[in-house]
Amino acid sequence: MEMAIFVVLAILAVGAGVGVIAQRDPFKSALFLLLNFCSLAGLYLLLNAQFVAIVQIIIYAGAVVVLFLFMMMLVGVERAREIPNLRPYQWLLAAFLGLLLLAGVVWALLPAGTGAVPSLSPSDNVRDIGAALLTDYAVPFELASLVLLVAIIGSVVLAKKKLEG
């Protein structure tokens, strides 16, 4: 049963990933990205990471994709569609390099993933994360808020219209 859910979610995630990079229309790419994020949230649930799954939906599906769609509204999707395609040989070269990278990553990751599967111990996922964030990882947690503050100020400064000249 778990295997069946995994296979469905994995096919959805990979198919949506292909959709993101293969669509001519950036608007459809963003919608495929949404599907990818949602299937990854399902995989997180399967991996017993309930809190991260919900955060994935809220932040990625709720905020990041909406930001992309807003962006397309601002710059005009019609203009973005006019960007010419690459030559076929460039696609082939990219696919070849991608396969090479895939082989390397799988070769590096696989030996670490062959251990026995630990049985699921009943635990309170949200409580564990909260305790870890406010004890051992309090400093990185606060630094993350600093990063977000700098990002807010930075994006306002960057996107603001120049008043002079």
Add this chain to the structure above:
Amino acid sequence: MVPASFYLILSAVLFTLGVVGVLVRRNALVMLMSVELMLNAVNLTLITYSRFLESIEGQIFVLLVMAVAAAEVAVGLSIIVSLYRHKETTDVDEINLLKG
């Protein structure tokens, strides 16, 4: 039970898709989306190890990665807005101000 290697291979495939997306697409918006694909693939790896090593640290890292990813999208998209104001395009091949 699904073995850990299945999740790891899936995340390798997703990461590669993101890399290929950055390589083949010339639209700055879609390139940023491909970077998001890569970040999510790495998150999947971290969650997988968090589950199979029975430690919460992986999930903490994922939360921090998400904060950084949100900051990156906000700053990246505002850079694209100001680029678009300047050059009227999101095609990265036409953005060649630094080219000698």
